[in-house]
Amino acid sequence: MVVEVVVAAVVVVVVVVVVVVLVLVFVLVVVEVVVVVVVVVVVELVVVVEVVVEIVVVVVVVVVVVVVVAVVVVVVVEEVVVVVVEEKVVEVVGAVEIGVGAVEIGVVVVVVVVVVVVVVVVEVVEVVVVVVVVVVEVVEVVEVVVVVVVVVVVVVVVVVVVVVVVVVVVVVVVVVVVVVVVVVVVVVVVVF
Numbered sequence: 001m002v003v004e005v006v007v008a009a010v011v012v013v014v015v016v017v018v019v020v021v022l023v024l025v026f027v028l029v030v031v032e033v034v035v036v037v038v039v040v041v042v043v044e045l046v047v048v049v050e051v052v053v054e055i056v057v058v059v060v061v062v063v064v065v066v067v068v069v070a071v072v073v074v075v076v077v078e079e080v081v082v083v084v085v086e087e088k089v090v091e092v093v094g095a096v097e098i099g100v101g102a103v104e105i106g107v108v109v110v111v112v113v114v115v116v117v118v119v120v121v122v123e124v125v126e127v128v129v130v131v132v133v134v135v136v137e138v139v140e141v142v143e144v145v146v147v148v149v150v151v152v153v154v155v156v157v158v159v160v161v162v163v164v165v166v167v168v169v170v171v172v173v174v175v176v177v178v179v180v181v182v183v184v185v186v187v188v189v190v191v192f
Helices: 002-087 092-191
Strands: none
Touching: 002 092
């Protein structure tokens, strides 16, 4: 009887230790997954913010360039009109030169605007790529979390079943031992 009780106690202790170890492993895995998710999201958000700041700077530069070019073009056109109206034919050559200068400025402006637009498009594409990467990584992390949760649920169910079985076995053993002891006592009392 003492041996059976000791065995039952050892089994219970082993089950408790296994449950505690499994809980600790689960907690460590969950903490690790959460840390990975936070780090990935924070890093990718920092990259996205940097790219957005770059795009804003480029857009501001484009706006400033366009405004300056518009002012220059307006001034040049006013000068051409004034020269043509005031000097008529005498300054036609000068007006043509000013017009050619205005066209050259316009070409430069168009080139600058095209370059800036290309840069903006590249930056936008970079932001989209970063966002896609973030989404993919978050989905992967979520998949890992789901797998971990499923494994933990299975382990918990198995542990619960094992604990229930052990408890039932211990109860049965105790009942059998008690019955045997009672029978032995009754037999001894009746015989003697």
